Amino acid sequence: MSVPTAKPGRRPTIKQVAAAAGVSTAAVSQAFNDKGRLSERTRRRILDTATDLGWSPSASAAALRSARTRTLALVVRRPTDVLGADPHFSELITGIEGELAPRGYGLLLHLVAGAHEENALYKRLAAEGRVDGAVLTDARADDPRPALLARLGLPAVLLGPPDRAASVPRIGLRHQGAAVEEVVHHLIGLGHRRIAYVAGPADLQHTRLRGGVFETALRQAGLRPYAVLHTDFTEVSAVAATEALLDADDRATAIVYANDSMAMCGIGAARRGGLRVPEDLSVVGYDNLPLGRWLYPRLTTVDQQVQRVGAAAARLLLARCGEDVEETVLDDRPRLVVRESTGPAPG
Amino acid sequence: MSVPTAKPGRRPTIKQVAAAAGVSTAAVSQAFNDKGRLSERTRRRILDTATDLGWSPSASAAALRSARTRTLALVVRRPTDVLGADPHFSELITGIEGELAPRGYGLLLHLVAGAHEENALYKRLAAEGRVDGAVLTDARADDPRPALLARLGLPAVLLGPPDRAASVPRIGLRHQGAAVEEVVHHLIGLGHRRIAYVAGPADLQHTRLRGGVFETALRQAGLRPYAVLHTDFTEVSAVAATEALLDADDRATAIVYANDSMAMCGIGAARRGGLRVPEDLSVVGYDNLPLGRWLYPRLTTVDQQVQRVGAAAARLLLARCGEDVEETVLDDRPRLVVRESTGPAPG
Numbered sequence: 001m002s003v004p005t006a007k008p009g010r011r012p013t014i015k016q017v018a019a020a021a022g023v024s025t026a027a028v029s030q031a032f033n034d035k036g037r038l039s040e041r042t043r044r045r046i047l048d049t050a051t052d053l054g055w056s057p058s059a060s061a062a063a064l065r066s067a068r069t070r071t072l073a074l075v076v077r078r079p080t081d082v083l084g085a086d087p088h089f090s091e092l093i094t095g096i097e098g099e100l101a102p103r104g105y106g107l108l109l110h111l112v113a114g115a116h117e118e119n120a121l122y123k124r125l126a127a128e129g130r131v132d133g134a135v136l137t138d139a140r141a142d143d144p145r146p147a148l149l150a151r152l153g154l155p156a157v158l159l160g161p162p163d164r165a166a167s168v169p170r171i172g173l174r175h176q177g178a179a180v181e182e183v184v185h186h187l188i189g190l191g192h193r194r195i196a197y198v199a200g201p202a203d204l205q206h207t208r209l210r211g212g213v214f215e216t217a218l219r220q221a222g223l224r225p226y227a228v229l230h231t232d233f234t235e236v237s238a239v240a241a242t243e244a245l246l247d248a249d250d251r252a253t254a255i256v257y258a259n260d261s262m263a264m265c266g267i268g269a270a271r272r273g274g275l276r277v278p279e280d281l282s283v284v285g286y287d288n289l290p291l292g293r294w295l296y297p298r299l300t301t302v303d304q305q306v307q308r309v310g311a312a313a314a315r316l317l318l319a320r321c322g323e324d325v326e327e328t329v330l331d332d333r334p335r336l337v338v339r340e341s342t343g344p345a346p347g
Numbered sequence: 348m349s350v351p352t353a354k355p356g357r358r359p360t361i362k363q364v365a366a367a368a369g370v371s372t373a374a375v376s377q378a379f380n381d382k383g384r385l386s387e388r389t390r391r392r393i394l395d396t397a398t399d400l401g402w403s404p405s406a407s408a409a410a411l412r413s414a415r416t417r418t419l420a421l422v423v424r425r426p427t428d429v430l431g432a433d434p435h436f437s438e439l440i441t442g443i444e445g446e447l448a449p450r451g452y453g454l455l456l457h458l459v460a461g462a463h464e465e466n467a468l469y470k471r472l473a474a475e476g477r478v479d480g481a482v483l484t485d486a487r488a489d490d491p492r493p494a495l496l497a498r499l500g501l502p503a504v505l506l507g508p509p510d511r512a513a514s515v516p517r518i519g520l521r522h523q524g525a526a527v528e529e530v531v532h533h534l535i536g537l538g539h540r541r542i543a544y545v546a547g548p549a550d551l552q553h554t555r556l557r558g559g560v561f562e563t564a565l566r567q568a569g570l571r572p573y574a575v576l577h578t579d580f581t582e583v584s585a586v587a588a589t590e591a592l593l594d595a596d597d598r599a600t601a602i603v604y605a606n607d608s609m610a611m612c613g614i615g616a617a618r619r620g621g622l623r624v625p626e627d628l629s630v631v632g633y634d635n636l637p638l639g640r641w642l643y644p645r646l647t648t649v650d651q652q653v654q655r656v657g658a659a660a661a662r663l664l665l666a667r668c669g670e671d672v673e674e675t676v677l678d679d680r681p682r683l684v685v686r687e688s689t690g691p692a693p694g
Contacts, residue, residue, distance in 0.1 A: 071455065071477070090437045093456070101458040104468075108418065108455050109440070111448040121451075130418070235641050261638060271643035290582050291608060295642075296618035 014322040021049040025322075072100065072317055073108045073125055073134040077118055087261055087289050088306060092159075095310025096135065099318065099325075119148055126152035132321040135159065135313050139170070139205045155320040157313050160205065162330075169320075171313045171330065176206065177213040179302045179334035180256075183284050184217035186300075186336055187254045191345035192282060196226040196252040198241045198262055200233055207258065214256070226252045231262065238262035242269040246281070253281060253345045260285035260292050260301055267297075267341065278343030288337055297340035304334050362671040368396040372669075419447065419664055420455045420472055420481040424465055434608055434636050435653060439506075442657025443482065446665065446672075466495055473499035479668040482506065482660050486517070486552045502667040504660050507552065509677075516667075518660045518677065523553065524560040526649045526681035527603075530631050531564035533647075533683055534601045538692035539629060543573040543599040545588045545609055547580055554605065561603070573599045578609065585609035589616040593628070600628060600692045607632035607639050607648055614644075614688065625690030635684055644687035651681050 018025040023046060030038055031046040038046075074096065076089065093107065100107055108131055112118045122145070125131050132155065136145055139160030146168035149156040158170045187195050197214050200207045207230070215225055227245060231237035238257065242265070245252040257263035263285030267277050275281045277297055285292060285301035292299030312328040319325045365372040370393060377385055378393040385393075421443065423436065440454065447454055455478055459465045469492070472478050479502065483492055486507030493515035496503040505517045534542050544561050547554045554577070562572055574592060578584035585604065589612070592599040604610035610632030614624050622628045624644055632639060632648035639646030659675040666672045 069475075069477070073453075087434060087437065090434065097456070097458045101460070106420075106455045106457040108453045109444070110453040111444045113448070128416075130416070235637050239641055264638060265641040268641045268643040268645075291611060294582050294586055294612040294615045296615040298615075 013319060013324045015324040017046070017050045017053055020053060021046045069130060069132050070103075070105045071108050071131045072096075072105060072314070072321075073110065073122075073131040074137070075110045075112055075118055075121060075134065076137055077112050077114065087291070088259055088287055091287065091289060091306035092137075092310040095307035095312075096314040098307070099311050099314035103318070103323065105318070115144075119144070122148060122152060122154065126154045133157075133317045135317060136168070140203070141205060141208075155317060157317045157320070159309065159313055169316060171316055172309055173305060173330055173332055173334050175333040176209060179336060180210045180213040181217045182336040183256055183302060184214060184221070186338065186342065187256075187282060187284070188218075188221050188223070190254075190282065190342060192254040193223060193345070194226040194250065194252045195223070195254045195256065196245045197228045198238060198245075198255060198257045198266065199228055199230050200258040202230050210258070231258070233259065233262065235261065235265045238265040239269045242266040243273070246270060246273055246275065254284070254342070255281065256284045256286075258286055260287040260289040260299060263299060263301065263341075264292070264295065267295075267299075278341055280346050282342040282345070284336075284342060293339070300339045300342040301337055302334050303337050305330075305332065360666060360671045361669040364393070364397045364400055367400060368393045416477060416479050417450075417452045418455050418478045419443075419452060419661070419668075420457065420469075420478040421484070422457045422459055422465055422468060422481065423484055424459050424461065434638070435606055435634055438634065438636060438653035439484075439657040442654035442659075443661040445654070446658050446661035450665070450670065452665070462491075466492070469495060469499060469501065473501045480504075480664045482664060483515070487550070488552060488555075502664060504664045504667070506656065506660055508556075516663060518663055519656055520652060520677055520680050522680040523556060526651075526683060527557045527560040528564045529683040530603055530649060531561060531568070533685065533689065534603075534629060534631070535565075535568050535570070537601075537629065537689060539601040540570060540692070541573040541597065541599045542570070542601045542603065543592045544575045545585060545592075545602060545604045545613065546575055546577050547605040549577045557605070578605070580606065580609065582608065582612045585612040586616045589613040590620065593617060593620055593622065601631070601689070602628065603631045603633075605633055607634040607636040607646060610646060610648065610688070611639070611642060614642075614646075625688055627693050629689040629692070631683075631689060640686070647686045647689040648684055649681050650684050652677075652679065 014025050014028050018028045023042065027038060028046055031043045096107055110121055112121060122134065134149060134154055134156045136156055136158040139158055146158060146166060150167055156168045158166065158168050160170045160172050161176055162172065162174055163170050184195065195218065197211065199211055211228055218225055229241040229244065231241055242255065245255060255266055257266055263283050267283050270277055270281045277283055285299045286304065287306055288301045288303035292301055309330065312330050315325045316327050319327055361372050361375050365375045370389065374385060375393055378390045443454055457468055459468060469481065481496060481501055481503045483503055483505040486505055493503065493505060493513060497514055503515045505513065505515050507517045507519050508523055509519065509521060510517050531542065542565065544558065546558055558575055565572055576588040576591065578588055589602065592602060602613055604613055610630050614630050617624055617628045624630055632646050633651065634653055635648045635650035639648055656677065659677050662672045663674050666674055
């Protein structure tokens with residue numbers, strides 16, 4: 001068996017440290033915790049090897065302390081009923097579980113109402129040693145969580161576009177904006193001029209990002225948004241927004257939704273209002289949930305690869321928790337998947 | 348403040364024992380763990396009070412030992428990709444989280460491949476004191492889990508029709524079969540004679556139960572099932588089953604699906620095959636997911652109250668873990684919700 005070595009650009013694992021020092025991973029753990037029956041010479045050798053390989057003792061020690069929990073946390077700051085309403089989260093959890101389950105890891109799911117509660121929870125989980133690490137969702141402007149988790153010594157990854165300056169590794173597809181541009185160009189190319197956007201809550205980073213790109217792409221074509229309506233991601237709010245957009249003589253001819261389940265509700269609302277999709281109204285979703293492929297008409301949407309991003313986040317976090325897992329490189333970007341729910345603008 | 352008393356038919360809580368003995372809940376905990384600074388007289392009084400109120404020391408002590416985890420386990424024995432495909436689980440988790448989140452509890456989600464892995468997991472969770480209790484899903488014939496969890500001293504509830512003889516409390520709506528009968532009568536009343544059932548995996552208890560009722564109800568009307576096809580709950584298998592049922596001159600005129608997401612895929616497959624719903628084909632789902640209310644046509648389905656059952660399971664388990672939570676009485680049964688996807692059988 002060849003001794004694994006640290007590859008450039010990749011974080012070394014505890015296994016690599018153990019192999020290079022010629023000891024077990026348990027011995028590496030003991031060396032950092034100052035426990036066990038290691039001789040001072042062996043302990044020294046392990047610590048030196050770790051330093052040589054660039055294995056950070058501080059973060060790793062925290063991971064090692066709690067390594068036996070085999071539990072990662074996913075804290076979602078949403079009303080509990082939105083979890084059921086937005087399949088995005090099932091997709092994300094599916095992607096994470098796909099990596100955790102084969103390794104005997106569990107996912108500790110906490111729903112919290114607000115920032116204060118979320119931060120208090122991380123403190124408790126860290127203090128009680130309940131989890132090995134945490135996946136953070138819904139990147140926010142001036143996000144205080146990365147600094148908090150670093151202070152708590154709790155390994156974490158943040159779902160969001162990569163950002164080298166961030167204190168916690170961020171994982172997600174790059175160029176989120178490019179997909180929104182692609183959607184706008186697709187609709188303009190089909191002759192649409194009255195294009196509306198049914199967005200998520202205004203305080204989410206991806207809502208702002210996509211909304212900004214949406215307006216810019218339209219402006220570059222000499223157009224303005226027909227409307228941008230914010231929702232709380234529920235079916236009811238999606239239907240209400242759709243009805244508002246279609247209740248005028250110069251109604252919208254194309255609606256872009258912030259997720260697929262809202263888009264599906266939008267199609268239902270349009271059909272009920274006597275409009276055909278895509279003949280009278282074009283609809284674009286966001287997420288590429290499995291169901292969208294099978295509905296009639298099949299949903300045009302943006303493939304966010306939610307499961308793949310969830311899996312990559314889990315792998316990155318597992319690696320940071322000392323597991324011997326190769327990180328997935330997400331070099332792709334979200335892409336428009338054109339199906340049947342978009343078509344030429346009505347005469 | 349009045350002293351809470353145990354009501355008949357309801358399990359007493361630690362709070363009731365504490366109030367009746369005139370001590371704190373912490374003191375009750377200490378009495379059972381033989382810890383703390385209680386006098387022997389106080390300790391004796393607490394234990395006697397608990398006995399009087401019918402508070403079981405054995406189960407309660409286990410709950411008390413681990414009460415501080417504020418974590419309940421949900422172990423799902425399914426392939427990881429089915430979690431995303433079947434919104435039933437998001438609904439269930441939503442219902443459970445609705446009770447856990449306000450109390451600062453988390454849900455430890457584990458996906459396991461098989462029975463051996465599931466049982467090993469419960470042993471590890473109990474040994475490591477990782478959770479206060481567990482919600483068991485997918486009741487099976489000759490289910491070995493209740494006995495295992497009782498032996499491990501881990502409070503548990505099993506999702507399934509109530510059964511007084513069961514060693515672990517079961518929680519679910521009664522008369523599951525009555526809803527399937529109601530579906531069959533609804534379709535027969537609309538003139539359908541060629542009625543098919545797209546079921547879940549054959550080894551699940553509810554698959555067998557509903558399949559049996561489906562056949563019996565048809566037989567009582569002098570009919571036989573057009574076909575009963577088993578699936579793994581995925582979209583692909585639902586579409587394949589639908590296409591098989593519609594690929595004949597004497598095709599099925601009504602299809603009952605084991606869940607709503609398969610029914611939605613079935614409607615898509617039928618529409619793609621040139622059939623109108625409900626004019627040419629009637630479709631019935633099962634679950635009553637929010638999305639079904641908003642699609643076009645609106646989905647006729649069986650309201651299983653998945654969220655409400657999840658919430659009731661969480662409350663029952665919390666009570667068994669020593670929390671002062673009133674149990675929800677589920678005196679309802681699943682009911683057919685007639686919407687737009689069913690209609691008179693074609694000429």
